[in-house]
Amino acid sequence: MIKREEAWSLLNEYNKEPFHIQHALTVEGAMKYFAEKLGYGDEVEFWSMVGLLHDLDFGMYPEEHCSKTQEIMRERSIDERLIRAVASHGYGLCSGELPKPEHQMEKILFAVDELTG
Numbered sequence: 001m002i003k004r005e006e007a008w009s010l011l012n013e014y015n016k017e018p019f020h021i022q023h024a025l026t027v028e029g030a031m032k033y034f035a036e037k038l039g040y041g042d043e044v045e046f047w048s049m050v051g052l053l054h055d056l057d058f059g060m061y062p063e064e065h066c067s068k069t070q071e072i073m074r075e076r077s078i079d080e081r082l083i084r085a086v087a088s089h090g091y092g093l094c095s096g097e098l099p100k101p102e103h104q105m106e107k108i109l110f111a112v113d114e115l116t117g
Contacts, residue, residue: 001046001082002082007053008052010056010076011053014057015059015060023117024052024053024054024055027051027109027113028051031048031108038104046081046085049082051109053069053086054109054113056069056086065090065094066096069083069086085103085106086109088100088106088110089109089113
């Protein structure tokens with residue numbers, strides 16, 4: 001599992017706009033809240049990282065959003081479970097092959113992103 005410091009550094013490598021950074025922090029906080037509220041306390045860190053990194057590629061690659069994130073994360077050997085969760089929020093909205101949101105966490109990410117973006 002990627003550590004928060006590494007994820008923060010990665011996010012800032014690909015995003016320079018203050019709005020995108022703030023949005024990532026907002027989604028991170030909301031995902032943490034829902035993990036705790038819905039009984040996923042043992043996965044709070046995972047849910048938080050999904051929220052923080054969900055728009056990793058957006059600042060530099062808006063036309064390849066979610067697809068490019070998968071590439072970036074795989075190049076850094078980030079856990080496939082995290083890659084899938086992050087990419088799923090673009091299903092039906094972004095181009096490329098993206099996984100359909102299936103887990104409750106993935107569905108919450110989709111909603112939280114839309115509500116906070």
